[in-house]
Amino acid sequence: MALSDHVNLDQFMAGLKRRNPHETEFHQAVYEVAANVFDYINDKEIYHEQQILRRIAEPDRIIVFRVCWEDDKGNIRVNRGYRVQNNNAIGPYKGGLRFHPSVNLSILKFLAFEQTFKNSLTGLPMGGAKGGSDFNIKGKSDNEVMRFCQSFMDELYRHVGDDVDVPAGDIGVGAREIGYLFGKYKRLTNRFAGVLTGKGMEYGGSPTRVEATGYGAVYMMEDMLERVDSHIDGKTCLVSGAGNVAQYATEKLIHLGGNVVTMSDSSGFIYDRDGIDKDKLSFIVDLKTRRRHSLENYAKEYKAEFHPGKRPWQVPCDLAFPCATQNEISREEAQTLIGNGCIGVSEGANMPTEQEGIKDFVKAKVLFAPSKAANAGGVAISGLEMSQNSARITWREEELQSLLRNIMREIHDKCVEYGAARGSDYVDYVRGANIAGFKKVADAMIAYGVV
Numbered sequence: 001m002a003l004s005d006h007v008n009l010d011q012f013m014a015g016l017k018r019r020n021p022h023e024t025e026f027h028q029a030v031y032e033v034a035a036n037v038f039d040y041i042n043d044k045e046i047y048h049e050q051q052i053l054r055r056i057a058e059p060d061r062i063i064v065f066r067v068c069w070e071d072d073k074g075n076i077r078v079n080r081g082y083r084v085q086n087n088n089a090i091g092p093y094k095g096g097l098r099f100h101p102s103v104n105l106s107i108l109k110f111l112a113f114e115q116t117f118k119n120s121l122t123g124l125p126m127g128g129a130k131g132g133s134d135f136n137i138k139g140k141s142d143n144e145v146m147r148f149c150q151s152f153m154d155e156l157y158r159h160v161g162d163d164v165d166v167p168a169g170d171i172g173v174g175a176r177e178i179g180y181l182f183g184k185y186k187r188l189t190n191r192f193a194g195v196l197t198g199k200g201m202e203y204g205g206s207p208t209r210v211e212a213t214g215y216g217a218v219y220m221m222e223d224m225l226e227r228v229d230s231h232i233d234g235k236t237c238l239v240s241g242a243g244n245v246a247q248y249a250t251e252k253l254i255h256l257g258g259n260v261v262t263m264s265d266s267s268g269f270i271y272d273r274d275g276i277d278k279d280k281l282s283f284i285v286d287l288k289t290r291r292r293h294s295l296e297n298y299a300k301e302y303k304a305e306f307h308p309g310k311r312p313w314q315v316p317c318d319l320a321f322p323c324a325t326q327n328e329i330s331r332e333e334a335q336t337l338i339g340n341g342c343i344g345v346s347e348g349a350n351m352p353t354e355q356e357g358i359k360d361f362v363k364a365k366v367l368f369a370p371s372k373a374a375n376a377g378g379v380a381i382s383g384l385e386m387s388q389n390s391a392r393i394t395w396r397e398e399e400l401q402s403l404l405r406n407i408m409r410e411i412h413d414k415c416v417e418y419g420a421a422r423g424s425d426y427v428d429y430v431r432g433a434n435i436a437g438f439k440k441v442a443d444a445m446i447a448y449g450v451v
């Protein structure tokens with residue numbers, strides 16, 4: 001077939017939108033990849049002929065189920081549970097579970113699609129999946145969370161397995177939830193298997209997993225800066241979020257001499273002109289017990305500014321680390337960041353920047369690490385947790401810290417390999433991550449034939 005007979009990017013996106021109506025986050029995630037991949041495969045007939053991107057953008061399987069549980073007052077509550085198994089061409093399905101009232105199929109399909117490319121970039125044998133529920137963890141007692149998790153696993157257990165699909169945490173799912181989920185899986189199946197990652201250290205967890213995503217996003221920035229003979233030391237940094245990823249990104253930035261002046265959550269953001277130091281960070285969250293003071297209390301305690309209901313992107317900075325949620329940097333906010341002199345963005349959260357904002361960052365030659373590269377450190381250490389579970393051993397902390405550092409450097413270098421612009425020093429890390437992530441999955445799929 002002549003190349004001109006193939007669908008172009010617009011036709012591809014029109015078909016995707018027709019088949020997946022109203023799923024705007026899913027359209028956004030696929031477009032970001034497709035725009036680069038169509039360009040890359042322009043002269044590579046085999047990828048067209050085998051309809052590779054079309055196949056990756058159609059999840060292998062979607063499981064939707066009722067999750068019924070009883071609250072502390074004896075009321076029966078009903079939530080919806082999901083697992084989107086996007087693609088297992090290069091390894092068992094792998095990806096987090098998100099418990100948040102905003103969860104819907106569009107969000108989980110975008111996350112599972114992204115995960116496929118992210119996991120490929122880690123260099124480890126993991127396919128892509130995502131799941132979760134519209135369950136709101138806030139205001140629930142420990143017992144309610146336990147009963148919810150048990151009911152969720154009552155259905156999920158038949159779809160997962162250490163060689164099949166290995167979930168982990170994401171927004172609203174941390175060590176406590178993973179513990180309840182794992183306990184129920186073990187009870188139901190009578191198997192002690194590495195079926196979840198992010199487990200407690202007492203029952204098969206891996207050193208470094210809890211820090212890995214936040215640290216990794218900072219390492220990515222370190223590598224991008226190093227390439228242009230710069231460094232984090234002395235730079236003013238904005239962090240959004242105050243959860244797992246934001247906390248450890250902040251900790252690592254402080255360690256490397258960055259001046260972190262903001263953190264945020266759904267209540268608003270704090271702006272501490274003096275910088276958040278280690279002690280102040282532990283006021284917001286004790287990294288061990290995970291107990292937190294509110295951001296508003298932080299502002300009172302340290303005479304910082306608290307901006308209720310706002311995001312931090314108006315604050316002048318050198319570097320930005322969005323670590324809360326999707327689409328938390330609008331195009332206007334991207335332009336404000338650029339206008340204020342921001343030179344680097346590393347996305348700890350998944351797809352935190354709107355499509356047009358990404359284009360503006362790239363156009364302005366900001367060092368921009370897209371989420372599938374920048375936050376891949378978390379799932380990379382999850383992959384190593386799986387290896388440790390299979391071998392029934394636990395590696396030393398220093399070993400894992402150094403593996404994480406190396407994996408992030410390799411991801412950086414892959415982005416440079418596929419994203420370096422001809423005749424310019426600038427690296428388009430978005431293009432680099434998309435093409436490097438795509439190629440491995442695509443070549444595996446071609447090897448399998450049409451299945």
Ligand code: NDP
Pocket residue numbers: 169170171172173213241242243244245246264265266267323324325326348349350375376378379
């Ligand atoms: P957590 O639940 O630990 O923290 C989430 C943080 O983001 C909280 O501070 C929360 O505020 C805030 N937040 C969530 N949703 C919103 C919203 N709609 N508006 C404003 N603030 C919001 O989650 P994680 O830190 O694990 O995840 C953060 C991001 O990183 C997500 O995009 C996730 O997909 C991504 N990620 C996580 C990985 C991991 O290993 N945990 C790996 C790779 C990516 P509040 O508490 O007020 O709700």
Ligand code: 2IT
Pocket residue numbers: 094095096097115118166167168169170197350375376378379380382
């Ligand atoms: O988005 C992500 O990469 C995660 N939430 C972590 C997934 C994992 O399996 O560790």
